[in-house]
Amino acid sequence: MKPVTVYDIAKEANVSVATVSRVLNNTAPVKKETRERIMELINKYQFQPNALARSLIKKETGMIGIILPDITNPFFPQVLSGFDREVRNKGYTYFLCDTMSADYDVADQYVRESQYLNALCEKQVDGIVMIGGRVDLAKPSRELVTEVLDIGKRVPILLINGDLPGASLHRVATDERLGAELAARHLLELGHRDIAIVGGYRNMRNTIQRTSGVVRTMERSGLKVRKEWVLGEGFSVDSGEAFIGQLLSMPERPTAVFCMNDLVAIGVLKGAVKAGLRVPRDLSIVGCDDIPFAANSIPGLTTISLKASELGRTAAEIFHKLIAGEKVRKTTVLQPELIVRESTAPIRA
Amino acid sequence: MKPVTVYDIAKEANVSVATVSRVLNNTAPVKKETRERIMELINKYQFQPNALARSLIKKETGMIGIILPDITNPFFPQVLSGFDREVRNKGYTYFLCDTMSADYDVADQYVRESQYLNALCEKQVDGIVMIGGRVDLAKPSRELVTEVLDIGKRVPILLINGDLPGASLHRVATDERLGAELAARHLLELGHRDIAIVGGYRNMRNTIQRTSGVVRTMERSGLKVRKEWVLGEGFSVDSGEAFIGQLLSMPERPTAVFCMNDLVAIGVLKGAVKAGLRVPRDLSIVGCDDIPFAANSIPGLTTISLKASELGRTAAEIFHKLIAGEKVRKTTVLQPELIVRESTAPIRA
DNA sequence: TCGTAAACGGTAACCGGTTTCACTAAGGGC
DNA sequence: GCCCTTAGTGAAACCGGTTACCGTTTACGA
Numbered sequence: 064m065k066p067v068t069v070y071d072i073a074k075e076a077n078v079s080v081a082t083v084s085r086v087l088n089n090t091a092p093v094k095k096e097t098r099e100r101i102m103e104l105i106n107k108y109q110f111q112p113n114a115l116a117r118s119l120i121k122k123e124t125g126m127i128g129i130i131l132p133d134i135t136n137p138f139f140p141q142v143l144s145g146f147d148r149e150v151r152n153k154g155y156t157y158f159l160c161d162t163m164s165a166d167y168d169v170a171d172q173y174v175r176e177s178q179y180l181n182a183l184c185e186k187q188v189d190g191i192v193m194i195g196g197r198v199d200l201a202k203p204s205r206e207l208v209t210e211v212l213d214i215g216k217r218v219p220i221l222l223i224n225g226d227l228p229g230a231s232l233h234r235v236a237t238d239e240r241l242g243a244e245l246a247a248r249h250l251l252e253l254g255h256r257d258i259a260i261v262g263g264y265r266n267m268r269n270t271i272q273r274t275s276g277v278v279r280t281m282e283r284s285g286l287k288v289r290k291e292w293v294l295g296e297g298f299s300v301d302s303g304e305a306f307i308g309q310l311l312s313m314p315e316r317p318t319a320v321f322c323m324n325d326l327v328a329i330g331v332l333k334g335a336v337k338a339g340l341r342v343p344r345d346l347s348i349v350g351c352d353d354i355p356f357a358a359n360s361i362p363g364l365t366t367i368s369l370k371a372s373e374l375g376r377t378a379a380e381i382f383h384k385l386i387a388g389e390k391v392r393k394t395t396v397l398q399p400e401l402i403v404r405e406s407t408a409p410i411r412a
Numbered sequence: 413m414k415p416v417t418v419y420d421i422a423k424e425a426n427v428s429v430a431t432v433s434r435v436l437n438n439t440a441p442v443k444k445e446t447r448e449r450i451m452e453l454i455n456k457y458q459f460q461p462n463a464l465a466r467s468l469i470k471k472e473t474g475m476i477g478i479i480l481p482d483i484t485n486p487f488f489p490q491v492l493s494g495f496d497r498e499v500r501n502k503g504y505t506y507f508l509c510d511t512m513s514a515d516y517d518v519a520d521q522y523v524r525e526s527q528y529l530n531a532l533c534e535k536q537v538d539g540i541v542m543i544g545g546r547v548d549l550a551k552p553s554r555e556l557v558t559e560v561l562d563i564g565k566r567v568p569i570l571l572i573n574g575d576l577p578g579a580s581l582h583r584v585a586t587d588e589r590l591g592a593e594l595a596a597r598h599l600l601e602l603g604h605r606d607i608a609i610v611g612g613y614r615n616m617r618n619t620i621q622r623t624s625g626v627v628r629t630m631e632r633s634g635l636k637v638r639k640e641w642v643l644g645e646g647f648s649v650d651s652g653e654a655f656i657g658q659l660l661s662m663p664e665r666p667t668a669v670f671c672m673n674d675l676v677a678i679g680v681l682k683g684a685v686k687a688g689l690r691v692p693r694d695l696s697i698v699g700c701d702d703i704p705f706a707a708n709s710i711p712g713l714t715t716i717s718l719k720a721s722e723l724g725r726t727a728a729e730i731f732h733k734l735i736a737g738e739k740v741r742k743t744t745v746l747q748p749e750l751i752v753r754e755s756t757a758p759i760r761a
Numbered sequence: 762t763c764g765t766a767a768a769c770g771g772t773a774a775c776c777g778g779t780t781t782c783a784c785t786a787a788g789g790g791c
Numbered sequence: 792g793c794c795c796t797t798a799g800t801g802a803a804a805c806c807g808g809t810t811a812c813c814g815t816t817t818a819c820g821a
Binding site: 075078079080081082085092094116120121122 | 772776
């Protein structure tokens with residue numbers, strides 16, 4: 064069954080396609096009876112205008128692309144949810160481009176990132192938002208920068224919690240260093256002096272910033288972080304379990320662990336409990352991200368909220384302004400927040 | 413800067429657009445030098461063919477729509493991840509249409525479902541997959557059936573864990589009743605006789621099937637489920653906490669709780685621990701879904717795996733066949749699996 | 762009664778690709 | 792030498808909308 068088109072409607076209503084188009088978009092006055100006649104036919108045939116054809120000439124598609132590393136990491140659904148809520152009522156739909164989940168090969172991730180960037184561009188999306196992946200690298204490769212820059216000339220690109228020095232893209236980010244400082248200060252106030260830092264990847268900006276936030280805060284109090292207590296690499300629960308295993312096998316143990324994200328923190332918690340430690344009595348743990356599960360673990364996880372959903376919401380707002388042609392500040396910074404739950408406690412005397 | 417088109421390339425290469433199109437798709441032989449000349453220009457200008465224009469005439473877009481209730485519920489990212497893995501290498505991209513997250517108004521959810529269905533259809537997606545929402549209702553409304561049926565005539569629709577009697581759509585589902593039976597049998601084997609069933613919504617098929625699975629298994633052993641121990645409504649952690657609160661306030665308490673999903677189970681666990689119970693010593697808990705967190709809670713959650721990622725993968729496979737025009741069995745049923753962890757234990761004498 | 766602007770609507774160009782059809786030239790079999 | 796393929800290419804139609812441009816009516820004030 065061939066789909067009905069404006070031509071079919073026009074013919075049966077004895078008008079031109081232009082008129083049909085006009086009632087569709089009410090972009091010009093149409094006589095009441097004519098309009099009604101056309102509307103009737105539209106309902107009769109359940110006519111749905113072909114968005115491809117429309118977008119082709121209008122040069123806007125109402126489509127946005129979101130590139131992220133792993134939808135399976137609860138942080139991203141949070142971001143997405145904030146984003147979604149903001150765009151869905153404005154008639155936008157978005158492509159979800161997951162570069163890594165179900166397949167943790169970093170090299171593949173990077174090529175997929177490029178593939179998606181191109182695919183989205185060909186599909187004429189109105190904008191692209193990128194989270195994580197290569198834009199989160201401390202030193203993004205020259206090629207990436209030129210690639211993104213090139214695409215960025217054709218379609219607005221927005222970075223969430225990422226940066227591409229030299230590309231000068233719009234971005235919204237949480238102040239990660241401040242977040243880490245908040246966490247470190249909290250631990251210091253509880254009397255902890257021996258703090259480990261675990262997880263993340265040392266080539267990623269977030270890891271570097273968070274680490275430096277903790278180190279700096281310690282140093283301001285005249286304390287140091289032991290080198291052997293800084294453990295990488297990984298952002299998963301499993302890696303967290305491995306880290307705590309390593310720490311517990313050391314002759315001298317920290318009294319608190321700062322984890323690069325909540326997943327790692329959960330792994331640390333799990334490993335610690337398995338090893339017979341009681342949290343927070345024997346070990347304080349603080350995570351980062353405030354994924355929904357952080358509130359539901361036992362004990363509840365003290366963590367830094369990166370304001371995931373607000374990040375998404377803000378990104379969406381910026382997009383609207385960008386698409387509407389408004390001037391927007393290049394960088395928007397959100398404030399992290401320390402969420403104190405039950406996984407941290409004063410050090411025992 | 414106007415984007416470059418096949419015409420620009422053709423002109424500069426002194427060929428017709430037809431030839432450019434031919435090298436782009438290599439759909440017909442082109443002389444080697446001509447091809448090279450064109451390829452050079454394509455690289456020079458970073459030419460990206462406009463997918464809208466292409467799709468308009470090809471009548472295939474390489475776009476799929478996924479409608480689900482709440483990306484924030486970890487079950488769905490799992491499904492998505494399986495789906496993604498299967499489609500991404502075939503060049504498909506998909507729209508994520510979240511109908512509920514960040515806004516738990518069921519009425520809104522339903523209108524959004526319709527809106528997305530239409531929007532996706534207008535965007536000429538090659539297929540639509542629906543999970544949850546109205547297609548998960550025990551008695552879907554007449555209107556929904558005709559609506560979906562109508563859309564379904566234009567684009568293939570696939571239901572995951574849902575059904576629309578009368579619409580005869582393709583669907584892939586896990587045998588939910590069997591899953592519940594597995595759980596119940598496990599509890600019976602551990603000696604439990606007093607089992608509560610909490611969570612879900614009584615107008616949803618999954619809730620009805622799972623409940624009946626438990627009830628039936630009990631009855632086969634000559635046991636009954638007490639009416640006052642069957643508690644609804646809700647799929648969230650908070651509702652789980654409320655349910656256990658209610659149960660604990662009753663004069664007679666169950667020794668085990670079957671939860672309609674893992675989120676509820678986590679809530680029950682949390683509430684039980686807060687109330688001073690020890691799990692599984694004082695109370696056995698079994699969930700459903702096997703979300704990633706189930707393995708990471710303390711104690712680890714015994715649960716029924718609905719094979720989320722396999723569900724997604726299978727859906728993707730079916731789509732490929734459907735789009736390729738192959739004949740596909742209407743219904744594919746996956747087997748659930750009991751995952752025994754630490755939240756269930758033999759009843760104490 | 763006339764002039765002018767607003768209302769109304771049609772024609773055709775346009776968006777940027779793909780594909781059919783027709784044509785030329787070269788190669789191969791007889 | 793003739794016919795048939797096949798390689799290589801271009802012109803133009805097509806996909807299904809929107810819109811610039813223009814012509815005809817109609818309403819209304821002078």
